[in-house]
Amino acid sequence: MTEMFSTLFGQNEAQGPPGSSSLGFGPGKPPPPLPQNQASMTGQMPPQLGDEGPALRKPGAMNEPFYLLRELPVGNELTGNTNLITHYNLEHAYNKFCGKKVKEKLSNFLPELPGMIDCPGAQEGSSLRSLIDKPPVCGNSFSPLTGALLTGFRLHTGPLPEQYRLMHIQPPKKKSKHKHKHHRQQDPLPQETVNTTAVGLAQSCLNKHVNSVLLLSVSLQNRHSPDHPGLAGSQPNSNSLR
Amino acid sequence: MAEKFDNLEEHLEKFIENIRQLGIIVSDFQPSSQAGLNQKLNLMISGLQDIEKCRQQLHEINVPLEVFEYIDQGRNPQLYTKECLERALARNEQVKGKIDTMTKFKSLLVSELGKVFPEEMV
Numbered sequence: 001m002t003e004m005f006s007t008l009f010g011q012n013e014a015q016g017p018p019g020s021s022s023l024g025f026g027p028g029k030p031p032p033p034l035p036q037n038q039a040s041m042t043g044q045m046p047p048q049l050g051d052e053g054p055a056l057r058k059p060g061a062m063n064e065p066f067y068l069l070r071e072l073p074v075g076n077e078l079t080g081n082t083n084l085i086t087h088y089n090l091e092h093a094y095n096k097f098c099g100k101k102v103k104e105k106l107s108n109f110l111p112e113l114p115g116m117i118d119c120p121g122a123q124e125g126s127s128l129r130s131l132i133d134k135p136p137v138c139g140n141s142f143s144p145l146t147g148a149l150l151t152g153f154r155l156h157t158g159p160l161p162e163q164y165r166l167m168h169i170q171p172p173k174k175k176s177k178h179k180h181k182h183h184r185q186q187d188p189l190p191q192e193t194v195n196t197t198a199v200g201l202a203q204s205c206l207n208k209h210v211n212s213v214l215l216l217s218v219s220l221q222n223r224h225s226p227d228h229p230g231l232a233g234s235q236p237n238s239n240s241l242r
Numbered sequence: 243m244a245e246k247f248d249n250l251e252e253h254l255e256k257f258i259e260n261i262r263q264l265g266i267i268v269s270d271f272q273p274s275s276q277a278g279l280n281q282k283l284n285l286m287i288s289g290l291q292d293i294e295k296c297r298q299q300l301h302e303i304n305v306p307l308e309v310f311e312y313i314d315q316g317r318n319p320q321l322y323t324k325e326c327l328e329r330a331l332a333r334n335e336q337v338k339g340k341i342d343t344m345t346k347f348k349s350l351l352v353s354e355l356g357k358v359f360p361e362e363m364v
Contacts, residue, residue, distance in 0.1 A: 079337070079341060080333075080334055080336075080337025080338045080340070080341055081337075081338055081341045081342075083334065084330065084334050085327070085330065085331060085334070090327070093323070093327065094327050094331075097320060097323050097324040097327055098324055098327055098328060102318060102320045102321055102324050103318055104317060104318060104321070105316065105317070105318060106313060106316045106317060106318055106319075108318055109318045109319060109320060113258065114258070114262045117316065118316040119316055120314060120315055120316055121313070121314040121316075122314060127314040128310040128313055128314055129310055129311070129314055132307070132310070142287050142288075142290050142291045142294065143287070144284045144287055144288070145280070145283055145284055145287065150280050150283070153279060153280065153283060154276065155268060155271040155276070155279065156271065157271055157272055157273060158270070158271065159269065159270045160268070160269050160270070164269075165269070
């Protein structure tokens with residue numbers, strides 16, 4: 001892939017884009033100026049062929065270099081004739097992303113993030129799309145929990161119910177630095193509702209804010225590409241999220 | 243610009259670690275863990291406050307919506323960047339091909355016009 005644009009653009013670097021004003025036509029014979037007496041008689045006399053034909057042209061058409069060929073639009077210096085990746089200094093980014101293989105999974109992008117992040121977010125109701133469609137209520141201040149509020153988080157002893165234990169389980173990795181493996185429970189025991197509420201709170205916070213981490217980590221990646229103008233100005237689609 | 247990203251990254255890492263430890267505590271809760279649980283909960287709230295403060299520095303950052311779809315599917319968002327660059331290069335080559343074709347056509351047209359209308363083309 002890296003050879004493609006060097007061979008494609010390397011040969012034609014010396015050739016500049018054709019000027020918009022240069023049509024390859026010589027000045028040629030300028031059309032004869034329209035005499036006053038003949039102009040007044042244009043409506044009366046029938047159109048004549050031959051050398052008198054150009055004399056009946058409208059004044060606006062006198063500027064045309066060739067009959068029925070209008071003036072060309074103003075040319076742009078930056079066209080597809082130039083290698084835009086080189087022009088915008090994206091060679092390093094191109095070699096980085098396209099020169100070597102980029103791993104498919106999200107866990108390869110964020111290897112230290114806990115939980116099962118390779119699963120589609122829609123399955124667990126924690127997708128980023130849901131954050132856009134239903135943005136959470138913002139603007140409220142965060143205040144610490146007082147003693148009275150903390151009474152709601154008095155949990156009962158014992159391990160979690162079966163359906164909540166999978167939160168800590170991750171796919172087996174060769175060099176796992178996480179400490180989740182020894183927390184897998186063997187004996188399921190019934191739990192009180194208060195315990196489940198705390199687990200649900202922790203799980204929902206982890207899922208929703210992991211999405212925020214992923215979103216902001218994408219922005220962090222741009223930091224590592226030198227001279228990268230940023231995603232906002234270089235994308236073909238105009239949709240963006242502020 | 244890198245500093246505000248570093249600051250946010252640090253807060254997010256601490257927040258995620260705190261949440262993870264919170265999950266470990268509740269996975270097998272003991273009465274002696276109640277004080278630690280309360281501390282972790284308040285630490286979570288202070289973490290949210292810190293992240294909220296970082297928000298003001300990053301209000302001009304734009305992220306394409308297509309990246310969200312990659313993340314929701316569990317795919318590496320770098321694949322989006324890769325595909326964008328590949329599409330840009332392919333489009334660049336396509337347009338360059340059109341320009342080259344039109345240039346050749348123009349030169350051909352001029353030469354043929356010169357044969358048919360030698361006086362006008364001088």
